[in-house]
Amino acid sequence: MKFVKITVAVLCAAILAACSQKMQIPLAGQKVDLKDTQVFLPQQAYDEQGKALAYEAKTNPYLEIKSKIDKGSVLLFIEAKKAIRKNDFATAKQKLGVITQKDTSISGPWVLLGNIAMEEKQLKKAQEYYQKAIKITPDNVNAYIALAKAQRLMGEFHVAQNTLALVLSIWKDCPEAHLNLGVLYDLYLNQPKKAQQHIEAYLFLDGYKNKQAIAWYNEIQSRTGIEKSFIDPKQGVNPSSLMSSVEG
Structure with missing residues (x-):
């Protein structure tokens, strides 16, 4: 019985270690493969009659997280966002610092x-802050996407790609992650x-609403052929023709 308990404990530890390794955030300066x-x-699916099914x-798993937040922290957070909109970063940092403590x-x-x-061009510090956010809430997709942007601006393109891949492993239908990957790849x-x-x-995923992205897609397609x-899988016509009709 004792052996079974130890074995279960070891297995649990191994699983947790594997998950931790899988979710490891790449850091600027690391050499990573894409x-x-x-x-x-x-992927668009079809029914037995060949009719396209609604995708x-x-x-977003982050939106499903429910937690109780102190009212004072909520008010400070709102005030900090107002200060940011006014470019009053000193006030915003002071209020946010109170919340984090x-x-x-x-x-x-x-x-x-x-x-x-990021606004103050302190990219390494931005990376540290985003990593702290992710450590607190591993499903905070916004933090990953912002982190990837910081890494891209630091010239860490492979690392940024890894971070965006991590976003999609959490939420594969994240439109912004796909868009940012498009930027990186192209x-x-x-x-x-x-x-x-x-x-x-x-x-x-965005419903073909972004006209600039439509034009960009068509331009890329003209290069790839x-x-x-x-x-x-059943799309027989040029996808850009569909997008052009939406654009009009």
């Missing part, structure tokens, strides 16, 4: 501190085919 992100592309996008269970203030650091990693995949995913859809 992650496979094609596995996160949404049910996964919801008073309530260590919420990640939002750390994200805002990271955003302020403008920084010289991989237009992958950029096309993720821009199409972004447009699909790939007219098939990466999302709809």
